[in-house]
């Protein structure tokens with residue numbers, strides 16, 4: 001084991017007392033995409049954000065300007081596919097997405113990019129010769145035609161024409177009669193990006209037929225030296241998992257995988273039409289108002305996230321990137337998991353839930369939500385290989401949940417990285433051992449529900465309950481063998497007693513219900529099903545629906561994955577409807593007395609019964625975000 005590099009040391013020595021420190025965390029192990037997301041999270045205009053990096057931008061101006069000119073000459077040129085193809089195929093499909101990212105900042109020239117080795121780079125800033133202060137960022141000013149054609153970023157490569165039919169990569173049950181986004185949706189006039197990720201840009205789209213129905217379009221981008229084939233495989237895999245999980249109240253619904261045309265809003269490619277979230281949890285926590293949010297509310301949020309994770313596990317899927325950025329708050333204030341980009345089926349035989357758990361190896365997830373057994377694979381830390389043991393992906397999700405609970409309660413992340421190079425993490429491990437040795441020898445034993453650490457322990461101080469601290473610490477147990485599992489968590493009496501404002505229900509119980517999400521209306525299609533796919537579309541399509549036929553084509557890789565995925569588990573205990581425009585699920589109304597208890601600041605009551613269900617979380621959003629909801633009330637209503 002050697003000392004970490006300077007960058008790591010520098011980062012781990014930063015103070016984490018400030019909430020703004022959060023901006024450096026929870027980022028998937030990727031490079032410069034991290035930074036453009038930081039820009040969004042920090043809510044800074046691009047120019048302000050990049051001001052500190054102006055020097056390095058200048059230093060790279062040569063490559064940028066050459067890119068700019070080539071961009072203007074022929075914006076549709078797709079370069080480097082041959083070279084990238086050979087390298088990309090060397091990466092096993094199970095390789096975590098994060099590990100595929102090279103360390104080059106995104107603004108660097110694509111020529112340079114193609115020669116980069118793929119190395120782990122947690123913050124996306126530690127390229128040779130760069131320091132945190134000299135990190136350059138893509139500049140988004142002066143958008144011209146080239147800007148739009150390149151998603152404003154010179155390293156986003158365009159897919160070659162023709163864009164492949166998404167149905168080619170989907171199992172029959174997920175094939176759709178309409179695969180063109182423009183058949184049924186239009187971009188929102190606002191022309192705003194509402195979210196960025198490592199490989200995507202999220203925008204609002206509206207139904208062509210009911211303008212009040214607003215959805216999110218997650219436009220997917222090719223990353224680094226990915227080949228088009230790898231891109232299609234990666235995205236269809238993410239879609240299949242997201243779609244399999246859709247329908248649960250704590251999962252963001254993913255409806256369609258569509259072809260996106262080149263417009264002034266975006267470049268051509270593939271995109272997911274999804275349920276629109278109002279904010280992600282990260283955006284909430286980093287606001288100063290978060291400190292004033294009552295613990296009961298925070299615990300409620302935590303329980304909702306945990307329910308989402310449990311549902312994934314029940315479906316045979318491990319999320320593998322649990323962090324506040326991947327929890328969206330719906331316009332009703334319901335927490336929903338999103339981003340299944342590095343999720344995976346965790347049974348050796350996905351068809352057989354009784355088959356053993358497929359152990360993982362390699363660096364995935366996002367510090368500090370990734371547990372120590374994963375961090376041992378961080379190549380920059382040069383850990384002894386013996387420490388790199390296969391790990392259970394479900395334990396990764398549990399650890400992430402524990403760190404989320406600590407973060408919610410402490411208003412900041414507990415430490416930067418869950419690895420021994422981080423002094424905060426070392427302190428936590430020492431405190432953990434002390435607590436077990438001195439206060440509660442049976443702490444790690446199953447069924448031990450004695451209170452966890454108290455105020456004398458730094459990371460337990462704000463819980464105001466030894467039982468709540470127990471749950472956080474047991475989930476974030478550095479030792480995977482003794483860490484709380486999801487069944488352990490759901491058996492924990494404190495966790496069971498946490499009251500949530502969102503109760504899923506089977507329906508038909510006579511209670512008032514809240515409709516929280518509608519499926520998009522699919523009315524028209526320009527799809528003529530050239531390959532004669534067997535389309536088992538469940539949507540009501542009034543126009544030219546393709547005639548179902550059997551699929552005469554050989555099964556391709558992703559279809560294989562899809563087909564070999566577990567047969568859809570029994571639907572969750574939620575009222576479902578297949579008809580277009582109807583609710584996917586319902587929420588039980590929380591009794592008014594419970595709402596009063598949960599709403600310390602006085603709840604916002606409206607005449608609508610379903611508003612009462614989760615209105616206190618809307619209060620949180622209002623108070624924490626300064627009432628700056630990005631979604632107009634009409635849009636909120638549209639989805640309720």
Ligand SMILES: Nc1ncnc2c1ncn2[C@@H]1O[C@H](COP(=O)(O)OP(=O)(O)OP(=O)(O)O)[C@@H](O)[C@H]1O
Nearest residue numbers: 195196197198199200216274275276277280325339
């Ligand atoms: N359906 C949605 N509604 C509203 N915002 C969304 C939606 N989906 C994603 N976002 C926003 O976009 C951000 C990026 O989305 P997502 O995490 O799915 O992308 P990603 O490329 O997988 O990101 P990362 O690489 O950081 O994990 C989210 O953190 C969230 O803020």
